[in-house]
Amino acid sequence: MILASTLTTNLAILVLAGFLGFVVISKVPNTLHTPLMSGTNAIHGIVVLGGLLLLGLAGLDGLSKALLVIAVAFGTINVIGGFLVTDRMLEMFKSKPKPKGEDDGQGGGS
Amino acid sequence: MNALPLATSFLQSDNFIYVLYIIAFGLFIQGLRGLAGPTTAVRGNRIAAVGMAIAVVATLLNKGEGNWGLIALGVALGVAVGVPAARQVKMTAMPQMVALFNGVGGGAVALISWVEFRHQGSTYGSKTLEIGHQVPGGPVVGTGVAVHVGGVPTYVAIFSVFAAIVGSVSFWGSNIAFGKLQEIIPGRPISFGSAQQIVNLVLLVLALAAGVDLVAGAHSELLFIGMLVVAALLGNAVVLPIGGADMPVVISLLNAFTGLSAAATGVALNNPALIVAGMIVGASGTILTNLMAVAMNRSIPAIVAGGFGGGGAVAGAEGAGEHAGTVKSTSASDAAIQLAYASRVVVVPGYGMAVAQAQHAVRELTKELEKRGVEVSYAIHPVAGRMPGHMNVLLAEADVPYDQLKEMDDANPEFQRTDVSLVIGANDVTNPAAKNTPSSPIYGMPILEVNDSASVIVIKRSMNPGFAGIENELYYDPKTSMLFGDAKSAVSEITAELAEL
Numbered sequence: 001m002i003l004a005s006t007l008t009t010n011l012a013i014l015v016l017a018g019f020l021g022f023v024v025i026s027k028v029p030n031t032l033h034t035p036l037m038s039g040t041n042a043i044h045g046i047v048v049l050g051g052l053l054l055l056g057l058a059g060l061d062g063l064s065k066a067l068l069v070i071a072v073a074f075g076t077i078n079v080i081g082g083f084l085v086t087d088r089m090l091e092m093f094k095s096k097p098k099p100k101g102e103d104d105g106q107g108g109g110s
Numbered sequence: 111m112n113a114l115p116l117a118t119s120f121l122q123s124d125n126f127i128y129v130l131y132i133i134a135f136g137l138f139i140q141g142l143r144g145l146a147g148p149t150t151a152v153r154g155n156r157i158a159a160v161g162m163a164i165a166v167v168a169t170l171l172n173k174g175e176g177n178w179g180l181i182a183l184g185v186a187l188g189v190a191v192g193v194p195a196a197r198q199v200k201m202t203a204m205p206q207m208v209a210l211f212n213g214v215g216g217g218a219v220a221l222i223s224w225v226e227f228r229h230q231g232s233t234y235g236s237k238t239l240e241i242g243h244q245v246p247g248g249p250v251v252g253t254g255v256a257v258h259v260g261g262v263p264t265y266v267a268i269f270s271v272f273a274a275i276v277g278s279v280s281f282w283g284s285n286i287a288f289g290k291l292q293e294i295i296p297g298r299p300i301s302f303g304s305a306q307q308i309v310n311l312v313l314l315v316l317a318l319a320a321g322v323d324l325v326a327g328a329h330s331e332l333l334f335i336g337m338l339v340v341a342a343l344l345g346n347a348v349v350l351p352i353g354g355a356d357m358p359v360v361i362s363l364l365n366a367f368t369g370l371s372a373a374a375t376g377v378a379l380n381n382p383a384l385i386v387a388g389m390i391v392g393a394s395g396t397i398l399t400n401l402m403a404v405a406m407n408r409s410i411p412a413i414v415a416g417g418f419g420g421g422g423a424v425a426g427a428e429g430a431g432e433h434a435g436t437v438k439s440t441s442a443s444d445a446a447i448q449l450a451y452a453s454r455v456v457v458v459p460g461y462g463m464a465v466a467q468a469q470h471a472v473r474e475l476t477k478e479l480e481k482r483g484v485e486v487s488y489a490i491h492p493v494a495g496r497m498p499g500h501m502n503v504l505l506a507e508a509d510v511p512y513d514q515l516k517e518m519d520d521a522n523p524e525f526q527r528t529d530v531s532l533v534i535g536a537n538d539v540t541n542p543a544a545k546n547t548p549s550s551p552i553y554g555m556p557i558l559e560v561n562d563s564a565s566v567i568v569i570k571r572s573m574n575p576g577f578a579g580i581e582n583e584l585y586y587d588p589k590t591s592m593l594f595g596d597a598k599s600a601v602s603e604i605t606a607e608l609a610e611l
Contacts, residue, residue, distance in 0.1 A: 007265050010377045010385055017373070017386040021393025024142050031490075031515070033398060033498035034204065036145050037362060039155050040394045041212050043138055044369045046162065046387040049169045050222040050379055051184065056175040057229060064228050065177065067221045069184040074218035076188020077195070082211045083159040084196035089204065090152040092506040
């Protein structure tokens with residue numbers, strides 16, 4: 001129907017997502033930047049979808065298949081590793097009620 | 111939208127998949143919003159992870175999906191490597207870990223683009239990569255874009271080639287960054303000297319030329335591989351000359367790059383989840399990179415263009431020569447007395463503290479001081495540790511109360527009424543040269559103004575210069591005393607001495 005509709009639709013999504021990214025993320029406080037970097041890092045692991053989609057194509061030769069298996073493995077490392085590591089970091093913030101103050105003995109073994 | 115002969119049921123499932131993708135990226139955005147506060151961050155991360163799971167499931171629902179054994183193999187390999195790595199990595203090694211995870215993401219993008227190219231070349235005239243309207247071997251359908259390269263619209267080829275170049279740069283650049291932070295590769299800048307910029311430029315031009323040629327219709331896989339290799343060399347050539355101190359900025363930049371390349375892959379594959387997720391990462395990575403660069407008083411182009419200014423480092427060394435006055439060293443018991451009789455102590459932790467795993471020992475020491483009525487806080491430089499917020503993570507791990515952590519802007523005015531500043535393994539971020547010595551390469555970098563306090567104790571392994579390779583004037587200040595030794599044992603000794611007072 002409309003010429004180049006897929007491209008223009010996708011470009012619109014691209015531009016809007018870019019602005020949204022700026023807006024959502026500029027509010028994150030400094031202290032959370034490392035977990036944020038790690039978290040966004042996990043999100044771009046979504047490229048794994050590309051590997052999964054292409055593996056669904058017919059007529060892939062051996063090399064293509066091998067490359068895609070590596071790509072899927074890489075993407076999975078990126079996603080799973082990224083989310084787990086971010087979770088580990090953030091757990092440490094969460095377990096911290098604000099006024100913990102002076103003396104709850106055990107701290108963390110040295 | 112298209113005239114698929116296979117019709118309705120497929121269209122329905124396409125729409126269903128699309129809806130799942132919309133839910134997925136909605137969750138990504140909601141998750142990132144959650145990351146904005148310490149209380150909601152854990153949930154935010156998990157929400158994003160759920161979004162990812164939905165996106166993966168939606169993709170597997172795709173009607174053309176096949177090769178299940180290979181998919182399982184790839185995922186199993188990824189899980190086998192990723193899960194233990196994420197579980198076991200030390201908090202101090204987090205920047206490297208992020209670099210590595212980022213690198214494999216970039217690698218995945220490059221490999222995917224490569225396969226796209228292989229596949230497009232072999233199926234001339236079909237729109238196999240228009241996922242969702244895909245008819246293997248069938249006629250051209252869908253968008254009606256007039257200009258085609260080997261059967262796909264030109265823009266698909268452009269985005270795919272862009273993703274390949276950026277993905278390859280990101281993969282190799284991240285690996286070098288990992289190597290440097292892990293100290294497999296020397297942290298010092300490694301470069302071709304003045305020819306560096308020219309080499310980088312030539313590599314960039316070569317990669318772009320190959321890309322343009324491919325988009326214009328050069329059906330040569332060899333050229334594509336050549337382009338990947340040139341981009342790989344570019345990734346190496348750009349990151350190798352950058353000093354270890356700038357590495358966080360580089361990782362953040364590469365993180366943004368990988369995001370952009372993922373978004374480009376999304377356009378090439380017509381996949382909205384990839385586009386949104388990739389672009390959001392691209393945007394956030396850019397902001398984060400900029401914040402880090404500002405905190406270090408470095409401009410991103412200057413970092414990318416070359417190492418920590420070869421000439422600048424020499425000037426720094428000369429500057430240090432002038433200051434090479436007397437360094438006063440102290441003992442653990444003297445330090446303990448000094449601290450015990452202070453009314454206000456500020457701990458300035460740096461990466462050295464983290465490396466020595468001294469954060470728990472430091473927490474013990476500050477507890478001991480608090481028992482004696484000493485007011486204790488921690489002054490955190492934005493790039494303390496190796497990334498913004500890295501030090502907060504490390505201290506949180508040691509159960510330091512959140513409200514004792516002071517950001518630089520809040521901490522600096524308070525040094526003037528501080529009796530003792532205890533600098534543990536921090537160096538460049540306390541160097542007054544950043545304020546006083548225009549010839550210093552770190553001149554203008556915001557620092558913690560430790561030299562404003564009444565006295566300073568620096569715990570440091572040796573007089574070796576810090577990550578930036580610059581002598582620290584602070585150590586030659588008459589009110590500074592140096593306690594040489596491993597941060598952890600030195601702090602424990604002070605605590606022990608304190609207990610006996």
